Amino acid sequence: MTEAPRAIHPRPRTVHELLFAPDTRGVLIAASRDPDAKMTFIVTPAPGLFPGGPAGPIAVKIPATPLAAAAIRHETEMLIDLRDAGLGGLGETVPRYVETLDSDGLPALVSTALRGKPMSVAYHHWLHTARARLVAVDFALAGGWLRRFQTATSGERARIRWAEEVADQLRQRWTGHPQLDSALIRLTSADHQLGDQRVCRTMVHGDYWFGNLLVDDGVITGVVDWEGGERSGWPLRDLVRFAVSYCLYLDRHTRPGHRVLRHRGLRRTGFGAGIRYGLLGQGWLSDLVRSYLRDGLTALGLPAGLWYSAALVGLGEVAALANDDGFGSDHLELLATLPLWPTEGKE
Incomplete structure (x- = not known):
């Protein structure tokens, strides 16, 4: 044979x-x-x-x-x-x-290869994040592309289990961490708000931060690095990731302990001061962050008032999935110290 x-x-x-x-x-x-x-x-x-x-x-x-x-x-x-x-x-x-x-x-x-420069290039230019108009353009570009992408890839509606999934991921990665229980309490609170809602699952980028957005002549010309992508996931992931990552580096060019220029109430004091300020502070940047999150939720057919719960889960997701243990632990500890409910405009 x-x-x-x-x-x-x-x-x-x-x-x-x-x-x-x-x-x-x-x-x-x-x-x-x-x-x-x-x-x-x-x-x-x-x-x-x-x-x-x-x-x-x-x-x-x-x-x-x-x-x-x-x-x-x-x-x-x-x-x-x-x-x-x-x-x-x-x-x-x-x-x-x-x-x-x-x-x-x-x-x-x-x-x-796609044309354009990463949004991070302009972000780190002198006084870029101190100018309300320039920052508003960044948020508008990111939010506009994301809404188009979510509309184009919208699939079946499902009850939101994002907070529950992130809590499981945190337990697996951070067993024994002294701040784990406090972080999980925040996620439980967020799950009580988000878990009764339904949303269309979409394709997800997974690392939708300004360093992965290419801009040329005032438009987004590319979204790169899809390693953390998901074929069918929770669209809130990308919405929140852009906001919290944008806030994280607001104090990057400020000396420790000093005020961040043109952001009243924000000082460079430890990890995540910019995120805390963006979510809970008083000023044009905080107003812009909250409006961006509310508008993104509304576009998904969700109540705008869920913006803070979504932000808490987004922070937990970074803590769960970050490549670097130190970066992940810092996000876990930040999440654990945030209030259960937003206190907008109060220091």
């Missing part, structure tokens, strides 16, 4: 074959030392290297650890799902999957 011939699968191209091909040019734009550390290159490939593929630059994300490789595999799946999601014109703001390369036995992701 003759053995049936085996199917022959072509060997994946290697990262070296791409990066060191003649006439290929590239630049390293990001590298990290996290447990899931990766290097990201923007590459202009040599002519003919991708026949029928992208005509312009590509992004190449290379894992440094097996944990990073798992994140890249997940992002690859997300980009393929996004390609098939029927996003219309919004699809131009999402990287398109091109190819998977071999990097010493680990997968490297090749996707289209």
Whole structure:
């Protein structure tokens, strides 16, 4: 009996074959030392290297650890799902999957490179976050793109179990932490408010902070880094993540103990002072944060008054999922010390 011939699968191209091909040019734009550390290159490939593929630059994300490789595999799946999601014109703001390369036995992701600069570049310009008009534009851009994306990917309605899920994640990660019980009390309070509501599940970015939003000529031209994405999840995740991450770094350029310029009542005092100020403070920034959250909830068909409960759960999610233990623990401790109910305008 003759053995049936085996199917022959072509060997994946290697990262070296791409990066060191003649006439290929590239630049390293990001590298990290996290447990899931990766290097990201923007590459202009040599002519003919991708026949029928992208005509312009590509992004190449290379894992440094097996944990990073798992994140890249997940992002690859997300980009393929996004390609098939029927996003219309919004699809131009999402990287398109091109190819998977071999990097010493680990997968490297090749996707289209999108034009624009990260919103974080302008954020850290001198006095950017001290100017109400500029900050309002950032929130409007982020909120506008997110509403379009959530509308385009809206699915079945479900009772919100987000707070319950985050509480379980915190118990698993932070067993024995002295602030865990206090943090869980806040999540239980939030669950009492959110758990009776229903919302349409949507695709979720998972790390919707201003560093992952590309801006050019006053519009969002790209949303990148979909490693934490979810095909069907709670849309409140992305809504809250942008707000709390934006507030977190308000005091980054202020000396410890000093007042943050043009934010009355905000000083650089320990971790999360900006978040506490954004949620509970008095001033134009706090008003803007609360309006952004309320408007986002209303767009999802939820009561605007749930904004604070959603914010508490969003902080808990960062504590549960952060790559860095110190960063996660800091968020856990911040959550544990926030009031159960908002005290807007009171210091």
